[in-house]
Amino acid sequence: MKATGIVVEYNPLHNGHVYHAQQAKSKTAADIVIAVMSGNFLQRGEPAFVDKWTRTKMALASGVDIVFELPYRFATGNAPVFAQGAIELLDAAGCSAFCFGSEDGTIEPFQNSLQLIDRHAQEYETAVKKAVSEGVSYPMALNQAYKTILAEQPSLSVADLSMPNNILGFHYMEAARSIGSSMKAMTIKRMGAGYHDDSLDRQQIASATGIRKSFFGSETLDEVSDFIPPVTKQLLYEWQTERAVFGNWESFYPFLRFVILRDGPSRLRAIADVSEGIENLIFRAAQSHDSFQSFMDAVKSKRYTWTRIQRMLTHILTGFTKTRRAEMEKPTYLRLLGMTNEGRAYLNVRKKELSLPLISKVASFSDPSLDMDITASDIYALALGDGSSAAKTGLDYHTSPIMEDHFSFKSLK
Amino acid sequence: MKATGIVVEYNPLHNGHVYHAQQAKSKTAADIVIAVMSGNFLQRGEPAFVDKWTRTKMALASGVDIVFELPYRFATGNAPVFAQGAIELLDAAGCSAFCFGSEDGTIEPFQNSLQLIDRHAQEYETAVKKAVSEGVSYPMALNQAYKTILAEQPSLSVADLSMPNNILGFHYMEAARSIGSSMKAMTIKRMGAGYHDDSLDRQQIASATGIRKSFFGSETLDEVSDFIPPVTKQLLYEWQTERAVFGNWESFYPFLRFVILRDGPSRLRAIADVSEGIENLIFRAAQSHDSFQSFMDAVKSKRYTWTRIQRMLTHILTGFTKTRRAEMEKPTYLRLLGMTNEGRAYLNVRKKELSLPLISKVASFSDPSLDMDITASDIYALALGDGSSAAKTGLDYHTSPIMEDHFSFKSLK
Numbered sequence: 001m002k003a004t005g006i007v008v009e010y011n012p013l014h015n016g017h018v019y020h021a022q023q024a025k026s027k028t029a030a031d032i033v034i035a036v037m038s039g040n041f042l043q044r045g046e047p048a049f050v051d052k053w054t055r056t057k058m059a060l061a062s063g064v065d066i067v068f069e070l071p072y073r074f075a076t077g078n079a080p081v082f083a084q085g086a087i088e089l090l091d092a093a094g095c096s097a098f099c100f101g102s103e104d105g106t107i108e109p110f111q112n113s114l115q116l117i118d119r120h121a122q123e124y125e126t127a128v129k130k131a132v133s134e135g136v137s138y139p140m141a142l143n144q145a146y147k148t149i150l151a152e153q154p155s156l157s158v159a160d161l162s163m164p165n166n167i168l169g170f171h172y173m174e175a176a177r178s179i180g181s182s183m184k185a186m187t188i189k190r191m192g193a194g195y196h197d198d199s200l201d202r203q204q205i206a207s208a209t210g211i212r213k214s215f216f217g218s219e220t221l222d223e224v225s226d227f228i229p230p231v232t233k234q235l236l237y238e239w240q241t242e243r244a245v246f247g248n249w250e251s252f253y254p255f256l257r258f259v260i261l262r263d264g265p266s267r268l269r270a271i272a273d274v275s276e277g278i279e280n281l282i283f284r285a286a287q288s289h290d291s292f293q294s295f296m297d298a299v300k301s302k303r304y305t306w307t308r309i310q311r312m313l314t315h316i317l318t319g320f321t322k323t324r325r326a327e328m329e330k331p332t333y334l335r336l337l338g339m340t341n342e343g344r345a346y347l348n349v350r351k352k353e354l355s356l357p358l359i360s361k362v363a364s365f366s367d368p369s370l371d372m373d374i375t376a377s378d379i380y381a382l383a384l385g386d387g388s389s390a391a392k393t394g395l396d397y398h399t400s401p402i403m404e405d406h407f408s409f410k411s412l413k
Numbered sequence: 414m415k416a417t418g419i420v421v422e423y424n425p426l427h428n429g430h431v432y433h434a435q436q437a438k439s440k441t442a443a444d445i446v447i448a449v450m451s452g453n454f455l456q457r458g459e460p461a462f463v464d465k466w467t468r469t470k471m472a473l474a475s476g477v478d479i480v481f482e483l484p485y486r487f488a489t490g491n492a493p494v495f496a497q498g499a500i501e502l503l504d505a506a507g508c509s510a511f512c513f514g515s516e517d518g519t520i521e522p523f524q525n526s527l528q529l530i531d532r533h534a535q536e537y538e539t540a541v542k543k544a545v546s547e548g549v550s551y552p553m554a555l556n557q558a559y560k561t562i563l564a565e566q567p568s569l570s571v572a573d574l575s576m577p578n579n580i581l582g583f584h585y586m587e588a589a590r591s592i593g594s595s596m597k598a599m600t601i602k603r604m605g606a607g608y609h610d611d612s613l614d615r616q617q618i619a620s621a622t623g624i625r626k627s628f629f630g631s632e633t634l635d636e637v638s639d640f641i642p643p644v645t646k647q648l649l650y651e652w653q654t655e656r657a658v659f660g661n662w663e664s665f666y667p668f669l670r671f672v673i674l675r676d677g678p679s680r681l682r683a684i685a686d687v688s689e690g691i692e693n694l695i696f697r698a699a700q701s702h703d704s705f706q707s708f709m710d711a712v713k714s715k716r717y718t719w720t721r722i723q724r725m726l727t728h729i730l731t732g733f734t735k736t737r738r739a740e741m742e743k744p745t746y747l748r749l750l751g752m753t754n755e756g757r758a759y760l761n762v763r764k765k766e767l768s769l770p771l772i773s774k775v776a777s778f779s780d781p782s783l784d785m786d787i788t789a790s791d792i793y794a795l796a797l798g799d800g801s802s803a804a805k806t807g808l809d810y811h812t813s814p815i816m817e818d819h820f821s822f823k824s825l826k
Contacts, residue, residue: 254795258668259675261791261806262732264784287791287807319675371677378674378700382667393674394700 005090045310105189338402418503458723518602751815
């Protein structure tokens with residue numbers, strides 16, 4: 001059996017994601033699609049809209065056969081770290097190809113970019129460091145350095161590394177090369193949730209961000225239903241009915257503020273990504289702001305991207321210290337969140353060839369990175385809950401992988 | 414002007430406390446009464462029923478002229494630490510006497526106890542250590558050791574050190590002696606809230622504990638009003654109307670649980686009073702219990718008193734580490750929470766003779782212990798609040814000492 005890997009967040013899963021999974025499978029003539037998916041905290045340093053099990057159900061109902069969790073350490077890392085973790089897991093899972101969404105859907109420009117940067121490695125690195133030292137944000141510095149070396153070969157067709165999806169794609173390819181993976185790199189044109197809908201006035205909800213925003217605005221579930229598969233709609237409806245609130249920083253802010261005030265600048269300094277005195281700014285802002293929005297307005301600056309600050313805040317919330325991070329340099333397990341029958345057939349055949357241990361019960365495995373994933377789940381549940389079922393912790397111990405047989409998404413497909 | 418000192422928690426202030434303040438003043442022929450009062454966390458390791466400013470108002474309306482805050486480090490310490498902090502502050506404030514409540518209201522048995530233990534210092538210490546090493550709780554060990562040396566002088570009239578008020582009284586005297594204080598030790602018979610009410614069926618609300626319990630039960634404010642002065646009733650009513658909830662562990666538990674799960678056993682170990690592996694028990698209990706009551710049922714054991722566990726939990730909640738505690742061995746300031754006109758007159762005259770700096774604005778003074786008091790206030794406000802005014806932090810910066818002129822308790826007296 002042949003598997004193709006994809007890297008996803010599904011926050012939440014929309015029609016563009018269904019298209020991506022289908023294309024990844026058909027274009028590579030694969031038997032199954034394996035997704036490596038972020039847990040409850042995401043790459044932009046945000047709590048997920050709905051938890052990882054709900055998003056796993058969305059995935060399994062939409063063309064994905066196996067979902068592995070991208071551990072917290074990688075899921076909340078910058079683009080190179082995120083990509084490294086995801087690619088190592090797809091490789092360990094035995095995928096023969098991986099397929100990412102990009103702005104124009106052709107792989108050659110990425111290959112050219114990779115070779116170009118490779119040939120100018122030192123020049124590139126120096127330019128990045130120089131820009132960062134001048135106060136330029138890291139993603140911006142990468143892009144500037146890239147443009148510098150590009151200028152020497154203006155005729156070459158290269159990837160536009162100012163686009164977020166392209167940046168990730170580039171790092172996936174770089175990561176695959178760095179571990180000598182035999183996986184074939186593929187890309188397909190990225191589609192928004194509303195790719196089959198041309199009306200301009202609907203563009204604002206034609207992305208995962210737009211769909212989330214619509215829930216915090218006046219729109220109802222019905223108004224976004226053209227952009228999401230029925231199973232996403234059903235699961236969002238159930239979540240809303242049960243918990244009343246979706247994952248978002250504003251709801252998590254009382255807990256974030258609590259730990260900022262409790263720990264104080266000296267202990268905030270020990271948290272991953274917190275550096276250069278920003279702990280004092282964060283502490284002072286928490287003292288005087290009682291909403292996340294006004295807190296962020298006080299913390300943000302030219303020196304740090306919004307995303308970088310949010311990642312710090314995620315780490316503060318979850319207690320992810322520099323010491324903890326140092327214990328988890330590489331992925332050490334394949335944590336199964338769910339699978340279809342086809343996915344199970346694949347794992348039955350390939351189980352022994354996996355290059356990392358397969359975990360379907362967390363209690364049977366001991367690992368610092370897994371402990372962090374469990375903590376992150378508990379923190380997410382507690383911060384979201386108000387004494388209701390959402391405030392149950394230890395979900396990772398009590399939740400079995402989602403199995404097609406036990407989950408009634410067939411009818412919703 | 415002559416001042417007599419008392420040590421109080423006023424959780425909340427009831428008629429027995431009014432009696433104590435009045436007697437302390439009249440029996441010592443003092444001009445004013447100075448109270449050293451715990452902040453928002455108390456000696457039994459509990460959040461205060463209402464905050465320190467509200468309790469200061471109660472105090473100033475009930476016979477106390479000056480309220481100084483007992484810093485967090487001492488307010489949440491065991492009896493010797495609590496007593497040491499309180500007595501050093503009363504001494505620094507220039508009191509010529511201090512007066513504590515005891516079971517039978519005579520000072521000689523305490524003096525005898527002190528001398529007796531003094532003469533048998535080594536024997537006493539050895540017996541305490543032995544009992545603790547055998548798994549006996551600290552207060553129980555003290556009492557056992559005390560009985561051992563008592564057995565040699567059965568005819569001597571000594572204090573019964575199995576009673577909480579007597580234990581504190583004993584430690585006040587011990588502390589006063591240890592710093593060579595010239596303050597005269599006094600005691601009066603302790604009175605419950607219902608000391609003027611003989612009906613047995615009202616005994617259950619005739620103490621501060623009973624009054625608090627009645628608020629969490631079916632009783633209303635009116636039903637306890639025979640036991641509290643009108644000003645206490647008025648302030649409790651205002652608090653209830655504004656915040657809907659009184660300080661209690663059950664309300665604080667979501668935040669406590671959050672930080673226990675976030676920090677994990679290895680970081681819990683760094684917290685003051687957490688020792689000997691109890692961090693693992695605390696962590697596991699937080700994983701599986703979603704109410705404070707069931708959490709405590711899982712944590713409590715013969716080895717630790719309920720109070721000792723609650724103190725650990727208070728320190729976990731506020732992030733009070735062993736390292737932080739080591740920075741504050743002795744009281745370093747007199748933090749003014751409020752005063753009457755008589756209190757102000759006293760301070761005007763005696764200001765220069767105070768042996769510790771007088772703080773009426775926290776922003777003007779920098780001290781690790783004061784930082785901890787400020788943190789504790791913020792933690793209390795956040796844990797109690799739900800986005801309402803109670804969730805405001807930085808109250809210590811924004812709240813001036815309560816002044817008789819600005820607070821309308823006169824009419825309520």
